[in-house]
Amino acid sequence: MQFALPPLTDLAAFGFLTLVVLAVTGFVGALLYLDHRQTMALIASGQYADAKRDGRAWVLAAGLVLVAIGVGQAAESVAAGMPPEGLTLALVGVAALVYYVVRRRERPSDVIDA
Structure with a gap:
């Protein structure tokens, strides 16, 4: 059985799509981490109940x-x-x-x- 490699344009598109997904995932993860740090800082300073x-x-x-x-x-x-x-x-x-x-x-x- 012989396997054919996909055309180079398909590989480039897949690579680009993978990079976009990783970048978006990283951005969302960074936002969630920053929100978590803000919440922890509010709790540590005792101001969490004030921040609705x-x-x-x-x-x-x-x-x-x-x-x-x-x-x-x-x-x-x-x-x-x-x-x-x-x-x-x-x-x-x-x-x-x-x-x-x-x-x-x-x-x-x-x-x-x-």
């Missing part, structure tokens, strides 16, 4: 990203002469933004890890 987490920032970021991706996909498909795709993704992003605006009107003391 507000999860609304993640909702805002996710909503903006979803709207951008959905509108981009819709514009790309319209430019290619196809029916618009990605509108569902954009509407989910709009829903996240509406949720953020509604929750923003609450008092900060009412906010619990959203």
Whole structure:
């Protein structure tokens, strides 16, 4: 049985993809480590109970990203002469933004890890 090597372009693409996955994993790991160190520093200084987490920032970021991706996909498909795709993704992003605006009107003391 004889094995054929894949073309060099496939190997280069696989290598590049592997590097991207490793870079993203390293970045996420660094963010988690820094968040852990911050939490440990707050606990050590006795200020952890004072620092309430507000999860609304993640909702805002996710909503903006979803709207951008959905509108981009819709514009790309319209430019290619196809029916618009990605509108569902954009509407989910709009829903996240509406949720953020509604929750923003609450008092900060009412906010619990959203």
